[in-house]
Amino acid sequence: MNQEKDIATRIVLSGRIDSTNAAATEHEIMNQISGREKQPIVLDMTDLQYISSAGLRVILRLKKTSPDLSLINVNPEVYDILDMTGFTEMMSVEKAYRVVSVEGCEEIGRGANGTIYRIDQDNVVKVYNNANALADIQHEREVAKLALILGIPTAISYDVVRVNESYGSVFELLNARSFSKILSSSPDQFDWCVKEFAEMLKKIHSTVVPAGKLPDMKEKVVSWAEFMKDHLPEASGQKLLALVNAIPHDDHMIHGDYHTKNLELQNDEVLLIDMDTLAVGHPVFELGSMYNSFVGFSEYDHGVIKKFQGFDFETAKAFWRASLAAYLGTNHEKKIKEVENKARIIGYTRLIRRAIRRNAMETDSGRAEIELWKSELIDLLAKTDSLLFTRNEVEIDALNENLPQVISFIEEHLDEVGCSPKIKMQIQIAAEEIFVNIANYAYRPDVGKASVRVEVSDDPLSVVITFMDHGKPFDPTKNADPDVTLSAEARDIGGLGIFMTKKIMDDVKYEYVDGRNILTLKKDIS
Protein backbone atom coordinates (compact mmCIF):
# COMPACT_ATOMS: atom_id res chain seq x y z
CA MET A 1 0.00 0.00 0.00
CA ASN A 2 1.14 3.47 -0.66
CA GLN A 3 -0.29 6.91 -0.74
CA GLU A 4 -0.07 9.51 -3.47
CA LYS A 5 -0.14 13.22 -2.96
CA ASP A 6 -3.37 14.17 -4.62
CA ILE A 7 -6.43 16.11 -3.69
CA ALA A 8 -8.04 12.75 -3.09
CA THR A 9 -6.29 10.28 -0.87
CA ARG A 10 -5.42 7.40 -3.16
CA ILE A 11 -4.87 3.99 -1.68
CA VAL A 12 -3.64 1.09 -3.76
CA LEU A 13 -4.96 -2.36 -2.85
CA SER A 14 -3.30 -5.47 -4.18
CA GLY A 15 -3.47 -9.26 -3.96
CA ARG A 16 -6.36 -10.71 -1.96
CA ILE A 17 -8.47 -9.34 0.84
CA ASP A 18 -10.18 -12.09 2.83
CA SER A 19 -10.80 -13.02 6.47
CA THR A 20 -7.09 -13.66 7.09
CA ASN A 21 -6.00 -10.08 6.33
CA ALA A 22 -9.18 -7.97 6.38
CA ALA A 23 -8.60 -6.59 9.85
CA ALA A 24 -4.99 -5.67 9.11
CA THR A 25 -5.99 -4.03 5.82
CA GLU A 26 -8.67 -2.02 7.52
CA HIS A 27 -6.26 -0.88 10.21
CA GLU A 28 -3.75 0.27 7.64
CA ILE A 29 -6.35 2.15 5.51
CA MET A 30 -7.60 3.95 8.61
CA ASN A 31 -4.06 4.96 9.49
CA GLN A 32 -3.50 6.38 6.04
CA ILE A 33 -6.64 8.46 5.92
CA SER A 34 -6.45 9.53 9.51
CA GLY A 35 -7.40 13.20 9.80
CA ARG A 36 -8.69 13.32 6.21
CA GLU A 37 -11.68 11.03 6.62
CA LYS A 38 -14.10 13.54 5.14
CA GLN A 39 -11.91 14.19 2.06
CA PRO A 40 -12.37 12.17 -1.15
CA ILE A 41 -10.87 8.68 -0.90
CA VAL A 42 -9.94 6.64 -3.98
CA LEU A 43 -9.17 2.93 -3.77
CA ASP A 44 -7.10 1.86 -6.76
CA MET A 45 -7.81 -1.84 -7.31
CA THR A 46 -5.60 -2.47 -10.36
CA ASP A 47 -3.76 -5.32 -8.64
CA LEU A 48 -6.54 -6.58 -6.44
CA GLN A 49 -7.38 -10.12 -7.53
CA TYR A 50 -9.96 -11.18 -5.00
CA ILE A 51 -12.16 -9.77 -2.28
CA SER A 52 -14.23 -11.86 0.15
CA SER A 53 -17.17 -10.75 2.24
CA ALA A 54 -14.77 -9.88 5.06
CA GLY A 55 -13.08 -7.48 2.63
CA LEU A 56 -16.43 -6.08 1.48
CA ARG A 57 -17.29 -5.28 5.10
CA VAL A 58 -14.07 -3.28 5.35
CA ILE A 59 -15.14 -1.17 2.36
CA LEU A 60 -18.62 -0.76 3.78
CA ARG A 61 -17.26 0.56 7.07
CA LEU A 62 -14.88 2.84 5.20
CA LYS A 63 -17.83 4.23 3.23
CA LYS A 64 -19.48 5.13 6.52
CA THR A 65 -16.50 7.11 7.82
CA SER A 66 -15.62 8.51 4.40
CA PRO A 67 -18.80 9.06 2.33
CA ASP A 68 -16.84 10.35 -0.69
CA LEU A 69 -15.36 6.98 -1.57
CA SER A 70 -14.69 5.67 -5.06
CA LEU A 71 -13.13 2.51 -6.43
CA ILE A 72 -11.13 2.60 -9.67
CA ASN A 73 -9.37 0.19 -12.03
CA VAL A 74 -11.49 -2.69 -10.78
CA ASN A 75 -10.78 -5.91 -12.64
CA PRO A 76 -13.74 -7.82 -14.14
CA GLU A 77 -13.85 -10.57 -11.47
CA VAL A 78 -13.84 -8.13 -8.57
CA TYR A 79 -16.30 -5.92 -10.47
CA ASP A 80 -18.72 -8.83 -10.74
CA ILE A 81 -18.58 -9.33 -6.97
CA LEU A 82 -19.17 -5.63 -6.35
CA ASP A 83 -22.00 -5.60 -8.84
CA MET A 84 -23.71 -8.67 -7.39
CA THR A 85 -23.56 -7.34 -3.87
CA GLY A 86 -24.97 -3.98 -4.86
CA PHE A 87 -21.78 -2.04 -4.14
CA THR A 88 -21.85 -0.52 -7.62
CA GLU A 89 -25.09 1.21 -6.62
CA MET A 90 -23.75 2.50 -3.33
CA MET A 91 -20.54 4.09 -4.51
CA SER A 92 -18.66 5.03 -7.64
CA VAL A 93 -17.03 1.89 -9.06
CA GLU A 94 -15.02 2.23 -12.27
CA LYS A 95 -13.92 -0.82 -14.21
CA ALA A 96 -10.39 -1.44 -15.35
CA TYR A 97 -10.26 -1.30 -19.10
CA ARG A 98 -9.20 -4.51 -20.72
CA VAL A 99 -6.39 -4.07 -23.24
CA VAL A 100 -7.13 -5.40 -26.71
CA SER A 101 -4.83 -5.59 -29.70
CA VAL A 102 -6.20 -5.29 -33.23
CA GLU A 103 -2.94 -6.20 -34.90
CA GLY A 104 -3.60 -8.56 -37.76
CA CYS A 105 -7.36 -8.37 -37.19
CA GLU A 106 -9.72 -8.08 -40.14
CA GLU A 107 -11.15 -4.61 -40.67
CA ILE A 108 -14.87 -5.00 -41.21
CA GLY A 109 -16.08 -1.44 -41.19
CA ARG A 110 -14.90 2.13 -41.26
CA GLY A 111 -17.01 5.13 -40.39
CA ALA A 112 -16.57 8.80 -39.69
CA ASN A 113 -15.58 8.27 -36.07
CA GLY A 114 -13.81 4.95 -35.96
CA THR A 115 -12.83 1.62 -37.44
CA ILE A 116 -14.37 -1.73 -36.66
CA TYR A 117 -12.20 -4.87 -36.38
CA ARG A 118 -13.16 -8.46 -35.80
CA ILE A 119 -11.16 -9.62 -32.75
CA ASP A 120 -12.43 -13.18 -32.65
CA GLN A 121 -15.21 -15.28 -34.10
CA ASP A 122 -17.90 -13.78 -31.88
CA ASN A 123 -16.70 -10.27 -31.16
CA VAL A 124 -15.80 -7.04 -32.89
CA VAL A 125 -14.28 -3.88 -31.51
CA LYS A 126 -14.93 -0.37 -32.73
CA VAL A 127 -11.76 1.67 -32.22
CA TYR A 128 -12.45 5.39 -32.02
CA ASN A 129 -10.25 7.87 -33.88
CA ASN A 130 -10.56 10.36 -31.08
CA ALA A 131 -8.09 9.40 -28.30
CA ASN A 132 -10.37 10.86 -25.67
CA ALA A 133 -13.38 8.93 -26.81
CA LEU A 134 -15.06 7.92 -23.57
CA ALA A 135 -17.77 10.54 -24.06
CA ASP A 136 -18.28 9.38 -27.69
CA ILE A 137 -18.53 5.78 -26.55
CA GLN A 138 -21.07 6.73 -23.93
CA HIS A 139 -23.05 8.65 -26.56
CA GLU A 140 -23.07 5.78 -29.03
CA ARG A 141 -24.12 3.35 -26.34
CA GLU A 142 -26.99 5.58 -25.32
CA VAL A 143 -28.30 6.15 -28.84
CA ALA A 144 -27.95 2.44 -29.67
CA LYS A 145 -30.01 1.61 -26.60
CA LEU A 146 -32.60 4.18 -27.60
CA ALA A 147 -32.78 2.75 -31.12
CA LEU A 148 -33.17 -0.77 -29.77
CA ILE A 149 -36.01 0.28 -27.47
CA LEU A 150 -37.71 2.01 -30.40
CA GLY A 151 -37.59 -1.25 -32.38
CA ILE A 152 -34.47 -0.96 -34.53
CA PRO A 153 -32.40 -4.17 -34.45
CA THR A 154 -28.87 -3.18 -33.49
CA ALA A 155 -25.89 -4.38 -31.45
CA ILE A 156 -25.08 -2.68 -28.16
CA SER A 157 -21.53 -2.70 -26.86
CA TYR A 158 -20.98 -4.63 -23.65
CA ASP A 159 -17.45 -3.57 -22.81
CA VAL A 160 -15.06 -0.67 -23.17
CA VAL A 161 -11.41 -1.56 -23.83
CA ARG A 162 -8.09 0.13 -24.47
CA VAL A 163 -6.59 -0.27 -27.91
CA ASN A 164 -3.13 1.25 -28.05
CA GLU A 165 -3.67 4.91 -27.20
CA SER A 166 -7.39 4.85 -28.04
CA TYR A 167 -10.53 3.43 -26.58
CA GLY A 168 -12.69 0.81 -28.19
CA SER A 169 -16.14 -0.58 -27.57
CA VAL A 170 -16.72 -4.30 -27.93
CA PHE A 171 -19.80 -5.83 -29.53
CA GLU A 172 -20.94 -9.37 -29.92
CA LEU A 173 -21.37 -10.06 -33.60
CA LEU A 174 -21.51 -13.78 -34.32
CA ASN A 175 -21.01 -15.11 -37.82
CA ALA A 176 -22.03 -11.75 -39.13
CA ARG A 177 -21.35 -10.51 -42.66
CA SER A 178 -21.78 -6.97 -43.82
CA PHE A 179 -23.98 -6.26 -46.82
CA SER A 180 -20.89 -4.90 -48.59
CA LYS A 181 -19.25 -8.28 -48.22
CA ILE A 182 -22.34 -10.15 -49.39
CA LEU A 183 -22.64 -7.87 -52.42
CA SER A 184 -19.02 -8.21 -53.43
CA SER A 185 -18.78 -11.97 -52.91
CA SER A 186 -22.27 -13.07 -54.00
CA PRO A 187 -23.58 -10.88 -56.84
CA ASP A 188 -26.59 -13.20 -57.12
CA GLN A 189 -27.76 -11.83 -53.75
CA PHE A 190 -28.11 -8.32 -55.21
CA ASP A 191 -31.93 -8.26 -55.26
CA TRP A 192 -32.20 -9.71 -51.78
CA CYS A 193 -29.76 -7.11 -50.45
CA VAL A 194 -31.71 -4.30 -52.09
CA LYS A 195 -34.95 -5.51 -50.52
CA GLU A 196 -33.55 -5.84 -47.00
CA PHE A 197 -31.56 -2.61 -47.26
CA ALA A 198 -34.67 -0.67 -48.30
CA GLU A 199 -36.84 -2.37 -45.67
CA MET A 200 -34.47 -1.35 -42.89
CA LEU A 201 -34.35 2.19 -44.20
CA LYS A 202 -38.15 2.41 -44.17
CA LYS A 203 -38.15 1.05 -40.65
CA ILE A 204 -35.67 3.69 -39.46
CA HIS A 205 -37.58 6.49 -41.16
CA SER A 206 -40.93 5.42 -39.75
CA THR A 207 -39.57 5.47 -36.18
CA VAL A 208 -40.69 8.49 -34.18
CA VAL A 209 -38.08 9.67 -31.66
CA PRO A 210 -39.17 11.33 -28.41
CA ALA A 211 -38.30 15.04 -28.42
CA GLY A 212 -34.78 15.98 -27.38
CA LYS A 213 -33.31 12.47 -27.51
CA LEU A 214 -31.37 12.90 -30.76
CA PRO A 215 -29.75 15.87 -32.52
CA ASP A 216 -31.70 17.60 -35.30
CA MET A 217 -30.04 16.98 -38.66
CA LYS A 218 -31.56 20.12 -40.14
CA GLU A 219 -29.46 22.35 -37.89
CA LYS A 220 -26.32 20.70 -39.19
CA VAL A 221 -27.36 20.94 -42.83
CA VAL A 222 -28.30 24.61 -42.42
CA SER A 223 -24.76 25.22 -41.17
CA TRP A 224 -23.33 23.42 -44.23
CA ALA A 225 -25.50 25.56 -46.51
CA GLU A 226 -24.27 28.69 -44.74
CA PHE A 227 -20.67 27.57 -45.21
CA MET A 228 -21.34 27.03 -48.92
CA LYS A 229 -22.47 30.61 -49.50
CA ASP A 230 -18.84 31.68 -49.83
CA HIS A 231 -18.10 28.97 -52.36
CA LEU A 232 -21.06 29.28 -54.74
CA PRO A 233 -22.39 32.02 -57.03
CA GLU A 234 -24.63 34.28 -54.97
CA ALA A 235 -27.93 33.11 -56.48
CA SER A 236 -27.04 29.44 -56.00
CA GLY A 237 -25.93 29.98 -52.42
CA GLN A 238 -29.16 31.76 -51.54
CA LYS A 239 -31.27 29.12 -53.24
CA LEU A 240 -29.49 26.37 -51.35
CA LEU A 241 -30.08 28.02 -47.99
CA ALA A 242 -33.72 28.74 -48.83
CA LEU A 243 -34.32 25.13 -49.92
CA VAL A 244 -32.80 23.73 -46.73
CA ASN A 245 -34.63 26.22 -44.53
CA ALA A 246 -37.93 25.24 -46.13
CA ILE A 247 -37.59 21.63 -44.97
CA PRO A 248 -39.99 21.22 -42.04
CA HIS A 249 -38.94 19.78 -38.70
CA ASP A 250 -39.32 16.02 -38.66
CA ASP A 251 -39.14 13.86 -35.53
CA HIS A 252 -38.48 10.62 -37.38
CA MET A 253 -35.16 8.85 -37.01
CA ILE A 254 -32.37 8.95 -39.57
CA HIS A 255 -29.21 6.89 -39.32
CA GLY A 256 -26.87 9.50 -40.77
CA ASP A 257 -24.33 7.11 -42.32
CA TYR A 258 -26.50 4.48 -43.95
CA HIS A 259 -24.57 2.28 -46.36
CA THR A 260 -23.88 -1.40 -46.87
CA LYS A 261 -20.96 -1.63 -44.45
CA ASN A 262 -23.25 -0.60 -41.63
CA LEU A 263 -25.80 -3.32 -42.24
CA GLU A 264 -24.88 -6.78 -41.00
CA LEU A 265 -26.49 -10.15 -41.54
CA GLN A 266 -26.15 -12.18 -38.35
CA ASN A 267 -27.57 -15.66 -38.87
CA ASP A 268 -30.96 -14.69 -40.32
CA GLU A 269 -31.21 -11.33 -38.67
CA VAL A 270 -30.35 -7.99 -40.25
CA LEU A 271 -28.63 -5.63 -37.81
CA LEU A 272 -27.88 -1.95 -38.10
CA ILE A 273 -24.54 -0.88 -36.64
CA ASP A 274 -22.44 2.27 -36.25
CA MET A 275 -25.12 4.25 -34.50
CA ASP A 276 -23.18 7.33 -33.41
CA THR A 277 -24.56 9.49 -36.23
CA LEU A 278 -28.21 8.84 -35.31
CA ALA A 279 -30.36 11.96 -35.59
CA VAL A 280 -33.87 13.12 -36.39
CA GLY A 281 -34.86 14.85 -39.60
CA HIS A 282 -36.41 14.68 -43.05
CA PRO A 283 -35.40 11.57 -45.02
CA VAL A 284 -33.84 13.69 -47.78
CA PHE A 285 -30.88 14.25 -45.42
CA GLU A 286 -30.36 10.51 -45.21
CA LEU A 287 -30.63 10.07 -48.96
CA GLY A 288 -28.01 12.77 -49.41
CA SER A 289 -25.48 10.88 -47.33
CA MET A 290 -26.41 7.60 -49.03
CA TYR A 291 -25.85 9.13 -52.44
CA ASN A 292 -22.37 10.13 -51.32
CA SER A 293 -21.53 6.69 -49.96
CA PHE A 294 -22.45 4.90 -53.18
CA VAL A 295 -21.85 7.49 -55.87
CA GLY A 296 -20.75 10.98 -54.78
CA PHE A 297 -17.46 10.04 -53.14
CA SER A 298 -16.35 8.12 -56.22
CA GLU A 299 -17.87 10.29 -58.91
CA TYR A 300 -14.51 11.78 -59.84
CA ASP A 301 -12.28 8.78 -59.18
CA HIS A 302 -14.37 5.62 -59.68
CA GLY A 303 -11.69 3.55 -57.99
CA VAL A 304 -12.46 4.98 -54.55
CA ILE A 305 -15.54 2.86 -53.97
CA LYS A 306 -13.73 -0.45 -54.35
CA LYS A 307 -11.35 0.37 -51.52
CA PHE A 308 -14.19 1.42 -49.29
CA GLN A 309 -16.97 -1.05 -50.09
CA GLY A 310 -15.26 -3.91 -51.89
CA PHE A 311 -17.48 -3.67 -54.97
CA ASP A 312 -17.05 -1.54 -58.10
CA PHE A 313 -18.59 1.78 -59.10
CA GLU A 314 -21.14 0.25 -61.47
CA THR A 315 -22.42 -2.10 -58.77
CA ALA A 316 -22.57 0.76 -56.27
CA LYS A 317 -24.54 2.95 -58.63
CA ALA A 318 -26.94 0.16 -59.54
CA PHE A 319 -27.42 -0.69 -55.87
CA TRP A 320 -28.14 2.92 -54.96
CA ARG A 321 -30.71 3.25 -57.76
CA ALA A 322 -32.44 -0.05 -57.00
CA SER A 323 -32.53 0.69 -53.25
CA LEU A 324 -33.96 4.14 -53.86
CA ALA A 325 -36.69 2.65 -56.09
CA ALA A 326 -37.54 0.01 -53.48
CA TYR A 327 -37.53 2.59 -50.71
CA LEU A 328 -39.80 4.97 -52.60
CA GLY A 329 -42.03 2.12 -53.70
CA THR A 330 -41.94 2.93 -57.39
CA ASN A 331 -40.29 1.94 -60.63
CA HIS A 332 -41.27 5.18 -62.28
CA GLU A 333 -37.98 6.48 -63.64
CA LYS A 334 -39.02 10.13 -63.57
CA LYS A 335 -39.93 10.01 -59.88
CA ILE A 336 -36.72 8.19 -58.92
CA LYS A 337 -34.61 10.71 -60.80
CA GLU A 338 -36.45 13.59 -59.20
CA VAL A 339 -35.81 12.34 -55.66
CA GLU A 340 -32.22 11.44 -56.51
CA ASN A 341 -31.62 15.02 -57.61
CA LYS A 342 -32.91 16.34 -54.29
CA ALA A 343 -30.59 13.92 -52.48
CA ARG A 344 -27.66 15.06 -54.64
CA ILE A 345 -28.14 18.67 -53.55
CA ILE A 346 -27.67 17.66 -49.91
CA GLY A 347 -24.92 15.22 -50.86
CA TYR A 348 -22.78 17.65 -52.89
CA THR A 349 -23.18 20.34 -50.24
CA ARG A 350 -21.70 18.01 -47.69
CA LEU A 351 -18.96 16.69 -49.98
CA ILE A 352 -17.73 20.09 -51.09
CA ARG A 353 -17.66 21.48 -47.56
CA ARG A 354 -15.85 18.41 -46.29
CA ALA A 355 -13.25 18.54 -49.07
CA ILE A 356 -12.59 22.26 -48.62
CA ARG A 357 -12.16 21.83 -44.88
CA ARG A 358 -9.70 19.04 -45.55
CA ASN A 359 -7.61 21.34 -47.74
CA ALA A 360 -8.53 19.61 -50.99
CA MET A 361 -8.14 22.97 -52.76
CA GLU A 362 -4.38 22.60 -52.39
CA THR A 363 -4.10 19.70 -54.84
CA ASP A 364 -4.97 19.45 -58.54
CA SER A 365 -7.13 16.38 -58.11
CA GLY A 366 -8.86 17.94 -55.09
CA ARG A 367 -9.68 21.06 -57.07
CA ALA A 368 -10.93 19.03 -60.04
CA GLU A 369 -13.15 16.96 -57.79
CA ILE A 370 -14.64 20.03 -56.10
CA GLU A 371 -15.20 21.64 -59.52
CA LEU A 372 -17.12 18.59 -60.71
CA TRP A 373 -19.39 18.51 -57.64
CA LYS A 374 -19.85 22.26 -57.71
CA SER A 375 -20.96 22.44 -61.34
CA GLU A 376 -23.45 19.61 -60.74
CA LEU A 377 -24.75 21.38 -57.62
CA ILE A 378 -25.21 24.72 -59.38
CA ASP A 379 -27.07 22.94 -62.19
CA LEU A 380 -29.36 21.11 -59.79
CA LEU A 381 -30.08 24.21 -57.71
CA ALA A 382 -31.25 26.06 -60.80
CA LYS A 383 -33.90 23.46 -61.60
CA THR A 384 -35.08 22.46 -58.11
CA ASP A 385 -37.87 24.17 -56.21
CA SER A 386 -38.20 21.92 -53.20
CA LEU A 387 -36.20 19.27 -51.40
CA LEU A 388 -39.34 17.56 -50.13
CA PHE A 389 -40.71 14.34 -51.54
CA THR A 390 -43.13 11.63 -50.51
CA ARG A 391 -42.66 7.90 -50.82
CA ASN A 392 -45.13 6.05 -53.03
CA GLU A 393 -46.00 3.73 -50.19
CA VAL A 394 -47.55 4.24 -46.78
CA GLU A 395 -48.12 1.82 -43.97
CA ILE A 396 -51.11 2.53 -41.81
CA ASP A 397 -53.30 0.85 -39.18
CA ALA A 398 -56.10 -0.88 -41.07
CA LEU A 399 -58.98 1.04 -39.48
CA ASN A 400 -61.97 2.64 -41.19
CA GLU A 401 -61.17 5.96 -39.55
CA ASN A 402 -57.87 6.02 -41.47
CA LEU A 403 -59.66 5.91 -44.82
CA PRO A 404 -59.38 9.69 -45.42
CA GLN A 405 -55.59 9.42 -45.01
CA VAL A 406 -55.40 6.63 -47.58
CA ILE A 407 -57.60 8.52 -50.02
CA SER A 408 -55.62 11.76 -49.72
CA PHE A 409 -52.35 9.84 -50.11
CA ILE A 410 -53.62 8.32 -53.38
CA GLU A 411 -55.04 11.64 -54.52
CA GLU A 412 -51.70 13.37 -53.97
CA HIS A 413 -49.97 10.97 -56.33
CA LEU A 414 -52.77 11.15 -58.91
CA ASP A 415 -52.50 14.94 -58.85
CA GLU A 416 -48.78 14.66 -59.58
CA VAL A 417 -49.59 13.18 -62.99
CA GLY A 418 -52.82 15.04 -63.65
CA CYS A 419 -55.90 12.88 -63.95
CA SER A 420 -59.57 13.61 -64.79
CA PRO A 421 -62.02 14.03 -61.87
CA LYS A 422 -64.04 11.07 -63.12
CA ILE A 423 -61.09 8.68 -63.16
CA LYS A 424 -59.93 10.05 -59.84
CA MET A 425 -63.28 9.22 -58.30
CA GLN A 426 -63.30 5.75 -59.80
CA ILE A 427 -59.85 5.01 -58.41
CA GLN A 428 -60.89 6.33 -55.04
CA ILE A 429 -63.97 4.12 -54.99
CA ALA A 430 -61.89 1.04 -55.73
CA ALA A 431 -59.28 2.01 -53.13
CA GLU A 432 -61.96 2.62 -50.52
CA GLU A 433 -63.58 -0.75 -51.11
CA ILE A 434 -60.29 -2.63 -50.77
CA PHE A 435 -59.01 -0.71 -47.76
CA VAL A 436 -62.31 -0.98 -45.90
CA ASN A 437 -62.38 -4.68 -46.67
CA ILE A 438 -58.94 -5.08 -45.05
CA ALA A 439 -59.97 -2.90 -42.10
CA ASN A 440 -63.12 -4.92 -41.48
CA TYR A 441 -61.93 -8.45 -42.05
CA ALA A 442 -58.19 -9.04 -42.40
CA TYR A 443 -57.19 -8.94 -38.74
CA ARG A 444 -60.52 -9.15 -36.95
CA PRO A 445 -60.83 -8.94 -33.96
CA ASP A 446 -57.32 -7.45 -33.79
CA VAL A 447 -55.90 -4.43 -35.55
CA GLY A 448 -53.04 -4.77 -38.04
CA LYS A 449 -51.20 -2.82 -40.67
CA ALA A 450 -52.01 -2.28 -44.32
CA SER A 451 -49.57 -0.91 -46.87
CA VAL A 452 -50.76 1.10 -49.83
CA ARG A 453 -48.54 1.78 -52.80
CA VAL A 454 -49.32 4.04 -55.73
CA GLU A 455 -47.25 3.76 -58.87
CA VAL A 456 -47.59 5.56 -62.11
CA SER A 457 -46.14 4.21 -65.30
CA ASP A 458 -45.84 5.77 -68.71
CA ASP A 459 -46.90 4.51 -72.08
CA PRO A 460 -49.80 4.23 -71.73
CA LEU A 461 -50.13 6.49 -68.70
CA SER A 462 -51.53 4.18 -66.05
CA VAL A 463 -51.72 3.89 -62.32
CA VAL A 464 -51.16 0.76 -60.25
CA ILE A 465 -52.36 0.67 -56.67
CA THR A 466 -51.19 -2.18 -54.50
CA PHE A 467 -52.68 -3.10 -51.13
CA MET A 468 -50.75 -5.38 -48.81
CA ASP A 469 -51.66 -6.84 -45.45
CA HIS A 470 -50.50 -9.65 -43.20
CA GLY A 471 -54.04 -10.72 -42.29
CA LYS A 472 -55.97 -13.88 -43.01
CA PRO A 473 -55.51 -15.08 -46.59
CA PHE A 474 -58.46 -13.79 -48.56
CA ASP A 475 -58.98 -13.48 -52.29
CA PRO A 476 -61.73 -10.92 -52.92
CA THR A 477 -61.63 -11.52 -56.67
CA LYS A 478 -63.18 -14.94 -55.97
CA ASN A 479 -66.32 -13.32 -54.54
CA ALA A 480 -69.41 -14.15 -56.56
CA ASP A 481 -70.73 -11.07 -58.36
CA PRO A 482 -74.12 -9.83 -57.16
CA ASP A 483 -76.99 -10.06 -59.64
CA VAL A 484 -77.43 -6.41 -60.59
CA THR A 485 -80.65 -7.09 -62.49
CA LEU A 486 -82.66 -8.00 -59.39
CA SER A 487 -85.30 -5.68 -57.92
CA ALA A 488 -84.59 -3.63 -54.82
CA GLU A 489 -86.54 -6.09 -52.68
CA ALA A 490 -84.50 -9.05 -53.87
CA ARG A 491 -81.11 -7.30 -53.68
CA ASP A 492 -78.84 -8.03 -50.80
CA ILE A 493 -77.21 -5.11 -49.00
CA GLY A 494 -73.54 -5.73 -49.61
CA GLY A 495 -71.22 -7.50 -52.03
CA LEU A 496 -71.20 -4.39 -54.19
CA GLY A 497 -67.76 -3.06 -53.28
CA ILE A 498 -65.62 -5.74 -54.88
CA PHE A 499 -67.96 -5.93 -57.83
CA MET A 500 -67.60 -2.18 -58.46
CA THR A 501 -63.85 -2.41 -58.08
CA LYS A 502 -63.67 -5.10 -60.75
CA LYS A 503 -65.94 -3.11 -63.05
CA ILE A 504 -64.15 0.19 -62.60
CA MET A 505 -60.53 -0.95 -62.83
CA ASP A 506 -58.89 -2.43 -65.89
CA ASP A 507 -57.22 -5.20 -63.93
CA VAL A 508 -57.62 -6.59 -60.40
CA LYS A 509 -55.11 -9.22 -59.37
CA TYR A 510 -54.75 -11.11 -56.10
CA GLU A 511 -51.68 -12.94 -54.80
CA TYR A 512 -50.73 -14.45 -51.46
CA VAL A 513 -46.95 -14.24 -51.05
CA ASP A 514 -44.78 -14.66 -47.94
CA GLY A 515 -47.76 -14.44 -45.61
CA ARG A 516 -49.12 -11.34 -47.30
CA ASN A 517 -52.32 -10.64 -49.16
CA ILE A 518 -51.33 -8.56 -52.17
CA LEU A 519 -54.08 -6.99 -54.21
CA THR A 520 -53.10 -5.03 -57.30
CA LEU A 521 -55.45 -2.63 -59.05
CA LYS A 522 -54.59 -1.22 -62.43
CA LYS A 523 -56.20 1.57 -64.40
CA ASP A 524 -55.33 3.27 -67.65
CA ILE A 525 -55.53 7.04 -67.10
CA SER A 526 -54.37 8.32 -70.48
Added chain:
Amino acid sequence: MLNIEITPNDNALLVSLGGRLDTTTAPDLEKRLSTDLEGVTSLTFDLENLDYISSAGLRVLLSAQKQMNQQGEMKVLHVGETIMEIFEVTGFTDILTIE
Protein backbone atom coordinates in the same frame (compact mmCIF):
# COMPACT_ATOMS: atom_id res chain seq x y z
CA MET B 1 -67.06 15.32 -45.32
CA LEU B 2 -70.75 14.90 -46.01
CA ASN B 3 -73.24 17.71 -45.87
CA ILE B 4 -76.79 16.55 -45.10
CA GLU B 5 -79.69 18.97 -45.39
CA ILE B 6 -83.14 17.66 -44.56
CA THR B 7 -86.30 19.62 -45.37
CA PRO B 8 -89.62 18.12 -44.20
CA ASN B 9 -92.89 19.18 -45.84
CA ASP B 10 -95.95 17.38 -44.46
CA ASN B 11 -95.44 13.76 -45.43
CA ALA B 12 -92.68 14.60 -47.88
CA LEU B 13 -88.98 14.77 -47.11
CA LEU B 14 -86.24 16.38 -49.19
CA VAL B 15 -82.71 15.19 -48.45
CA SER B 16 -79.95 17.24 -50.10
CA LEU B 17 -76.49 15.73 -50.00
CA GLY B 18 -73.16 17.45 -50.61
CA GLY B 19 -69.57 16.22 -50.50
CA ARG B 20 -68.63 12.59 -50.02
CA LEU B 21 -70.91 9.72 -49.17
CA ASP B 22 -68.42 7.01 -48.19
CA THR B 23 -67.58 4.48 -45.46
CA THR B 24 -66.83 7.16 -42.90
CA THR B 25 -69.86 9.39 -43.63
CA ALA B 26 -72.58 6.88 -44.64
CA PRO B 27 -73.38 5.99 -40.97
CA ASP B 28 -74.34 9.66 -40.33
CA LEU B 29 -76.90 9.61 -43.12
CA GLU B 30 -78.19 6.22 -42.06
CA LYS B 31 -78.75 7.51 -38.53
CA ARG B 32 -80.62 10.60 -39.72
CA LEU B 33 -82.89 8.58 -41.98
CA SER B 34 -83.67 5.98 -39.32
CA THR B 35 -85.57 8.64 -37.35
CA ASP B 36 -86.64 11.10 -40.04
CA LEU B 37 -88.27 8.59 -42.40
CA GLU B 38 -91.07 7.79 -39.99
CA GLY B 39 -94.42 8.52 -41.59
CA VAL B 40 -92.85 9.86 -44.77
CA THR B 41 -94.66 8.88 -47.97
CA SER B 42 -92.57 10.83 -50.44
CA LEU B 43 -88.79 10.88 -50.16
CA THR B 44 -86.57 12.87 -52.50
CA PHE B 45 -82.77 12.82 -52.64
CA ASP B 46 -81.07 15.78 -54.26
CA LEU B 47 -77.56 14.77 -55.30
CA GLU B 48 -76.61 17.98 -57.07
CA ASN B 49 -73.69 18.71 -54.75
CA LEU B 50 -72.65 15.13 -54.14
CA ASP B 51 -69.12 14.56 -55.47
CA TYR B 52 -68.49 11.01 -54.49
CA ILE B 53 -70.34 7.83 -53.62
CA SER B 54 -68.95 4.43 -52.68
CA SER B 55 -70.69 1.14 -51.99
CA ALA B 56 -71.30 2.21 -48.38
CA GLY B 57 -73.38 5.10 -49.76
CA LEU B 58 -75.16 2.87 -52.24
CA ARG B 59 -76.20 0.61 -49.39
CA VAL B 60 -77.91 3.50 -47.59
CA LEU B 61 -79.78 4.45 -50.76
CA LEU B 62 -80.81 0.83 -51.29
CA SER B 63 -82.18 0.39 -47.79
CA ALA B 64 -84.03 3.71 -48.05
CA GLN B 65 -85.54 2.50 -51.33
CA LYS B 66 -86.59 -0.77 -49.68
CA GLN B 67 -88.26 1.09 -46.83
CA MET B 68 -90.01 3.55 -49.16
CA ASN B 69 -91.33 0.68 -51.25
CA GLN B 70 -93.29 -0.23 -48.11
CA GLN B 71 -94.49 3.23 -47.16
CA GLY B 72 -94.62 5.39 -50.28
CA GLU B 73 -92.31 6.52 -53.06
CA MET B 74 -88.75 7.68 -53.51
CA LYS B 75 -86.97 9.58 -56.24
CA VAL B 76 -83.45 10.84 -56.88
CA LEU B 77 -82.75 14.22 -58.51
CA HIS B 78 -79.79 15.91 -60.18
CA VAL B 79 -77.49 12.94 -60.60
CA GLY B 80 -74.17 14.00 -62.10
CA GLU B 81 -72.38 12.12 -64.86
CA THR B 82 -69.79 10.33 -62.75
CA ILE B 83 -72.27 9.21 -60.11
CA MET B 84 -74.69 8.15 -62.81
CA GLU B 85 -72.03 5.84 -64.14
CA ILE B 86 -71.71 4.19 -60.74
CA PHE B 87 -75.51 3.74 -60.67
CA GLU B 88 -75.34 2.13 -64.10
CA VAL B 89 -72.52 -0.25 -63.30
CA THR B 90 -74.30 -1.48 -60.18
CA GLY B 91 -77.76 -1.76 -61.69
CA PHE B 92 -79.07 1.05 -59.45
CA THR B 93 -80.51 2.81 -62.48
CA ASP B 94 -83.14 0.02 -62.55
CA ILE B 95 -83.84 0.15 -58.82
CA LEU B 96 -84.00 3.87 -58.23
CA THR B 97 -86.33 6.38 -59.80
CA ILE B 98 -83.88 8.90 -61.24
CA GLU B 99 -85.20 12.14 -62.62
